[in-house]
Amino acid sequence: MLGALAPLVGYHLRRALSAFSADFTAAMEGTGLRQVPLAVLAIVQANPGINQGAAGRMLGIKRANMVALINDLVEKGLIDRVVDVSDRRAFSLTVTKAGIAALADAMARIEAHENRMLDELSMAERALLLDLLGRIERRSPAGDGDENGDA
Amino acid sequence: MLGALAPLVGYHLRRALSAFSADFTAAMEGTGLRQVPLAVLAIVQANPGINQGAAGRMLGIKRANMVALINDLVEKGLIDRVVDVSDRRAFSLTVTKAGIAALADAMARIEAHENRMLDELSMAERALLLDLLGRIERRSPAGDGDENGDA
DNA sequence: TATTGTTATACTCTATAACTATA
DNA sequence: TATAGTTATAGAGTATAACAATA
Numbered sequence: 479m480l481g482a483l484a485p486l487v488g489y490h491l492r493r494a495l496s497a498f499s500a501d502f503t504a505a506m507e508g509t510g511l512r513q514v515p516l517a518v519l520a521i522v523q524a525n526p527g528i529n530q531g532a533a534g535r536m537l538g539i540k541r542a543n544m545v546a547l548i549n550d551l552v553e554k555g556l557i558d559r560v561v562d563v564s565d566r567r568a569f570s571l572t573v574t575k576a577g578i579a580a581l582a583d584a585m586a587r588i589e590a591h592e593n594r595m596l597d598e599l600s601m602a603e604r605a606l607l608l609d610l611l612g613r614i615e616r617r618s619p620a621g622d623g624d625e626n627g628d629a
Numbered sequence: 630m631l632g633a634l635a636p637l638v639g640y641h642l643r644r645a646l647s648a649f650s651a652d653f654t655a656a657m658e659g660t661g662l663r664q665v666p667l668a669v670l671a672i673v674q675a676n677p678g679i680n681q682g683a684a685g686r687m688l689g690i691k692r693a694n695m696v697a698l699i700n701d702l703v704e705k706g707l708i709d710r711v712v713d714v715s716d717r718r719a720f721s722l723t724v725t726k727a728g729i730a731a732l733a734d735a736m737a738r739i740e741a742h743e744n745r746m747l748d749e750l751s752m753a754e755r756a757l758l759l760d761l762l763g764r765i766e767r768r769s770p771a772g773d774g775d776e777n778g779d780a
Numbered sequence: 781t782a783t784t785g786t787t788a789t790a791c792t793c794t795a796t797a798a799c800t801a802t803a
Numbered sequence: 804t805a806t807a808g809t810t811a812t813a814g815a816g817t818a819t820a821a822c823a824a825t826a
Binding site: 479480481482483485486487488489490491492493494495496497498499501502513517520521523524525536538581585588591592594595596598599603604606607608610611612613614615616617 | 630631632633634636637638639640641642643644645646647648649650652653664668671672674675676687689732736739742743745746747748749750754755757758759761762763764765766767768
């Protein structure tokens, strides 16, 4: 059936993420938040005052692609963006009150979504999966997010 | 650091696949094959005579998006496409001799790539990861690939 | 009527290059 | 000279809708 693909972790990673993404999108319907913006929101909440570049680097998002992402979150009133007093090139990002509420709602939906996707796995297996994935992630080439997008 | 994202399997799945994809792309450089076309080639090899729609369904690719994919593989001389004698609407797909060679080369590269990405995991852990991912995949909504793209 | 393949099209995600303002 | 943010743009990948030929 699957032939040469059957034993490939990369292939199954792709298919598993595809299943996750479809259910995630359904779970978030009506919130106006998708995967990437939600991740940005969560990172800003966990790191108040962080700037766009640093947030992007943590998530593997290029500087150029952060702009529209942050604009959107600011327009939605979920993130505050003020010039950083210690480096006037940068913006200091924080989650607004509405952002905190949106994140709380999203996380409740996501918890249900994760339980749905993982309901065949025991708690020990879920922890093991997180551990295994974490050890793969750390093999990312340094300089994921950006680094030096210019010539 | 990661805040609310830290315990989410979906987030780590995404990051792990991102690391895999970057290394996969590097490993396949110069072959002219990327993730999706390679998967199609492998499926056709494992299922000689399969048609586009069925191959797409197995991989979660829509009918409409299979067209350019197959055109490309045929132009490259990796796949043969002939009208199916038992259903003249469909094409019967098979891998050419050049396709078999391309697939063999690709699989050697991919084996090295997988070993690189998984070198922190024991063989038992790799098998376990495949099992866990497989159990997640099977939660895909029925009707992934296509079904009824029309109105 | 349903299905195979097709075209046209649009939206998201991601990537590069060049620019500005600060440092 | 390097960095933060910006703009413009291009390429994948994926989604829908409508059509012709065949079943």
